[in-house]
Amino acid sequence: MKRPILIATGYVSLGLGIAGVFLPLLPTTPFVLVAAWCFARSSPRLHAALLANKRLGPPLRVWQEERAISRRGKIAALGSLGASLGILSVVVEPGLVALAAVPMGAVAAYVATRPRPRSEAPATRAKSRS
Numbered sequence: 001m002k003r004p005i006l007i008a009t010g011y012v013s014l015g016l017g018i019a020g021v022f023l024p025l026l027p028t029t030p031f032v033l034v035a036a037w038c039f040a041r042s043s044p045r046l047h048a049a050l051l052a053n054k055r056l057g058p059p060l061r062v063w064q065e066e067r068a069i070s071r072r073g074k075i076a077a078l079g080s081l082g083a084s085l086g087i088l089s090v091v092v093e094p095g096l097v098a099l100a101a102v103p104m105g106a107v108a109a110y111v112a113t114r115p116r117p118r119s120e121a122p123a124t125r126a127k128s129r130s
Helices: 002-020 031-043 043-052 057-066 072-092 096-111
Strands: none
Touching: 002 031, 002 043, 031 043, 031 057, 043 057, 072 096
16 A cells, blocks of 8 residues: 555655646745655656656756755755745735745755866865975
């Protein structure tokens, strides 16, 4: 019974994540991460397919292996959070904007403090001694 629930949750999360690409107030990354988690625990085939995806696979693999977020990913995530908060501030009452700003700020802080992947790490230069 647990396996079908995880597969269904994975599909729903993946669908919401894909919708989040087009809807600014719906986040993509958390839903795709939930889908990967669900598929990893319920269907090796679906998990492998998600990791093999041309668009979603590389950042998912880096997250799973290094718990890192690329510079481009950070810029996209933080930009999306900022844009979403900006849209909220125009269409929603100020009290609700403040209420949304707290978790969004926590997510922004978390994303900003994740390391970059090793493949993006700046090369260290050996100091020359003269």
